[in-house]
Amino acid sequence: MENETPKCPQCNVNNHVVLINRTQKLGTAVGGVAGSAAGYASASSGAIVGATIGSAFMPVIGTGMGTVTGALAGALAGFFAGATIGNQVGEHIDRHVIGHWHCNRCGAEFEE
Numbered sequence: 001m002e003n004e005t006p007k008c009p010q011c012n013v014n015n016h017v018v019l020i021n022r023t024q025k026l027g028t029a030v031g032g033v034a035g036s037a038a039g040y041a042s043a044s045s046g047a048i049v050g051a052t053i054g055s056a057f058m059p060v061i062g063t064g065m066g067t068v069t070g071a072l073a074g075a076l077a078g079f080f081a082g083a084t085i086g087n088q089v090g091e092h093i094d095r096h097v098i099g100h101w102h103c104n105r106c107g108a109e110f111e112e
């Protein structure tokens with residue numbers, strides 16, 4: 001974990017300084033969308049597995065249920081995986097590329 005918070009230029013302490021995480025939020029959204037798209041793409045296999053399992057236990061209805069469940073699970077898993085990666089990439093950009101910080105005590109915004 002990185003924990004190098006710079007000092008506020010006005011207060012001269014870093015107790016109230018927080019990272020402005022614009023990119024992190026953007027990364028979470030973009031990653032989530034990309035991940036769910038990838039999840040849908042890979043969900044075809046999940047849907048087939050679900051349909052196979054579903055039809056084994058409950059023909060006709062089970063096939064439909066299994067397909068839907070498999071596709072949803074794939075997209076959902078993809079979304080969370082993508083959002084997590086996007087969030088991490090975004091935080092890295094915020095911290096190391098943009099480096100904008102905000103002081104909650106005096107309200108100053110500054111670059112490291």
Ligand SMILES: [Zn+2]
Pocket residue numbers: 008009010011012016103104105106107108
């Ligand atoms: Zn300050």
